[in-house]
Amino acid sequence: xxxxxxxxxxxxxxxxxxxxxxxGTWTLRASADEHSDxxxxxxxxxxxxxxxxxxxxxxxxxxxxxxxxxxxDVRTAYTAALDALGEGYAVWDVAGTATEPTASDLDSVExxxxxxxxxxxxxxxxxxxxxxxxxxxxxxxxxxxVASQDYLFARGVTSFMTSRLGVxxxxxxLQQFSVxxxxxxxxxxxxxxxx
Numbered sequence: 001x002x003x004x005x006x007x008x009x010x011x012x013x014x015x016x017x018x019x020x021x022x023x024g025t026w027t028l029r030a031s032a033d034e035h036s037d038x039x040x041x042x043x044x045x046x047x048x049x050x051x052x053x054x055x056x057x058x059x060x061x062x063x064x065x066x067x068x069x070x071x072x073d074v075r076t077a078y079t080a081a082l083d084a085l086g087e088g089y090a091v092w093d094v095a096g097t098a099t100e101p102t103a104s105d106l107d108s109v110e111x112x113x114x115x116x117x118x119x120x121x122x123x124x125x126x127x128x129x130x131x132x133x134x135x136x137x138x139x140x141x142x143x144x145x146v147a148s149q150d151y152l153f154a155r156g157v158t159s160f161m162t163s164r165l166g167v168x169x170x171x172x173x174l175q176q177f178s179v180x181x182x183x184x185x186x187x188x189x190x191x192x193x194x195x
Contacts, residue, residue, distance in 0.1 A: 017030075021042075021044045022044070023044050023045055023046045024043075024044055025041065025042070025043050025044075026041070026042045026043075026044060027039060027040075027041055027042070028040050028041075028042050028052060028054075030054045030056060031056070032056050037056070038054040038055065038056050040052060040054060060087075060088030060089050060090050060109075061087070061088060061089075061109060061110040061111060062082065062087055062088065062089040062090070062109060062110065062111045062112070062113065063089065063090055063092055063101065063105070063106070063109040063111070063112045063113070064078055064079060064082070064089050064090070064091045064092070064112075064113050064115075065092045065094065065100070065101060065112060065113065065114040065115070066091055066092065066093045066094060066095070066115065067094040067095075067100075067114060067115060067116045067117075067119065067124070067125065067126075067148075068095075068115060068116055068117030068118070068119050069094075069095050069116075069117075069119040069121070070095060071117070071118060071119060072117060072118060073117075074115065074117040074118075075091065075093075075115075078113055078115060079091070089113075090109075092105070100126065100127055100129070100130040101130065101133065102129075102133055103132075103133040103136055103137065105133075106133055106134065106137040106142065107137070109142070110142065110143060111142065111143040111144070111145070112134070112137075112142065112143070112144050112145070113145045113147070114126060114144065114145070114146050114147070114148075115146075115147040115148065116147070116148040116149065116150065116151060117149070118149055118150075119148075119149075119150065120149075120150045120153070120154075121154065122154055123154065124148060124150045124151055124153070124154035124155075125146070125148050125150070125151030125154055125155055126146070126151075126155075126160070128155075128158070131158060131160035131164075132160075134160065134164070135160055135163070135164050138164055144164075144165075146165065152167075152170050152172060153172055157169075157170055166183070176193055177192065177193055178190040178191060178192055178193060179191050179193055
């Protein structure tokens with residue numbers, strides 16, 4: 001109960017939690033590490049006991065960040081591949097939320113796939129705040145795949161790109177039709193690229 005900062009008693013074996021509240025309308029939010037939050041509205045009357053059963057879903061290990069602005073919508077290319085592999089994932093639609101994942105959002109996932117498709121705007125790709133959150137998360141062992149046609153165009157070469165993504169240099173406006181792995185990615189590719 002954020003409004004009160006109310007503390008109560010918890011049973012670690014069952015997950016049961018008891019808290020005394022004054023009469024009124026309250027919002028109960030339950031959270032646990034590596035689980036999605038659950039929120040429910042409560043109307044508490046004087047002297048009434050109000051049992052509430054909340055189930056917190058375990059978060060999947062992969063976060064798919066849909067930053068393509070639906071122009072065109074390329075999400076199914078990524079989710080279909082993950083479905084075929086039998087991998088669990090959650091989708092964060094940047095256009096749908098108007099926000100990007102924060103450091104706390106990243107804490108509960110093992111891998112992030114961040115794609116922008118053919119989106120072309122000044123906000124294409126991770127923002128400076130997201131790059132900071134991603135850098136910290138990568139330092140803790142996270143795994144990141146960024147697929148973007150215009151991330152460099154929108155943001156310029158950032159310290160995140162050079163220190164975390166391995167960008168040595170970049171040129172804008174070149175027509176690239178394939179990519180081949182080098183260094184730690186040696187032996188991968190060549191893979192075709194398309195806008």
